[in-house]
Amino acid sequence: MNGFGLIERPVTWVALAGFMGTGKSRVGWELSRALALHFVDTDKLITRVVGKSIPEVFEQEGEGYFRACESEVVERVTRLDHAVVSLGGGTFIHEANRRRLLERGPVVVLWASPETIYQRTRHSERPLLRAPDPLSRIRTLMDEREPLYRQGTIHVHSDGRPAEEIVEEVVERLWDWADTEAAWDGPEAVAERASD
Numbered sequence: 493m494n495g496f497g498l499i500e501r502p503v504t505w506v507a508l509a510g511f512m513g514t515g516k517s518r519v520g521w522e523l524s525r526a527l528a529l530h531f532v533d534t535d536k537l538i539t540r541v542v543g544k545s546i547p548e549v550f551e552q553e554g555e556g557y558f559r560a561c562e563s564e565v566v567e568r569v570t571r572l573d574h575a576v577v578s579l580g581g582g583t584f585i586h587e588a589n590r591r592r593l594l595e596r597g598p599v600v601v602l603w604a605s606p607e608t609i610y611q612r613t614r615h616s617e618r619p620l621l622r623a624p625d626p627l628s629r630i631r632t633l634m635d636e637r638e639p640l641y642r643q644g645t646i647h648v649h650s651d652g653r654p655a656e657e658i659v660e661e662v663v664e665r666l667w668d669w670a671d672t673e674a675a676w677d678g679p680e681a682v683a684e685r686a687s688d
């Protein structure tokens with residue numbers, strides 16, 4: 493908050509991408525509190541609208557249906573403002589989604605090692621990790637997806653760090669990003685984007 497009662501923040505819209513278990517939902521929620529923005533979790537939105545859990549959607553409707561829901565949700569969340577959007581782990585992999593999100597604003601990609609991801613996901617159900625050897629499934633899927641996650645705007649490591657520390661780094665990096673954007677857009681555009 494500055495002297496005029498305006499909230500000062502680097503952005504009024506940001507998305508979090510990255511592999512399952514990197515902390516998009518957890519960090520996204522805390523980031524939304526830190527920036528005083530709304531919070532949208534695309535996985536939760538889909539489960540609420542469809543009325544089924546993600547494993548149920550995969551089993552009963554198929555992965556294709558889930559991916560179609562994700563694309564629809566990306567269209568909607570990119571029209572929102574004043575929001576932190578935590579994506580599903582596969583949302584940013586789809587080219588049209590990736591393009592739409594990167595046009596809308598900064599996409600922060602969270603990273604973690606396969607071992608950390610395994611530890612963080614082993615007690616909850618992720619249909620794509622239902623395999624005899626989940627750790628090697630994580631490694632294979634990460635190898636396939638890494639070049640696509642690399643296309644994000646800002647990259648932050650989450651291994652061995654508490655969520656609050658990750659949020660702090662994300663906010664700092666968003667300020668740096670906003671300053672660089674300001675050099676391109678001119679001060680009025682950025683002032684309009686950053687405060688309300």
Ligand SMILES: Nc1ncnc2c1ncn2[C@@H]1O[C@H](COP(=O)(O)OP(=O)(O)OP(=O)(O)O)[C@@H](O)[C@H]1O
Binds near residue numbers: 515518579654655
């Ligand atoms: N920095 C962290 N340190 C320790 N535990 C964490 C951290 N970030 C997230 N977790 C925990 O790891 C688990 C997975 O985190 P979260 O659900 O946020 O991942 P995600 O990236 O949203 O995964 P998905 O793509 O499946 O939605 C949760 O139990 C969460 O509390």
Ligand SMILES: O=C(O)C1=C[C@@H](O)[C@@H](O)[C@H](O)C1
Binds near residue numbers: 581
């Ligand atoms: O990485 C993925 O493809 C997924 C990640 C989760 O967030 C869910 O969206 C779902 O389990 C698929």
Ligand SMILES: [Mg+2]
Binds near residue numbers: 579580
């Ligand atoms: Mg999540």
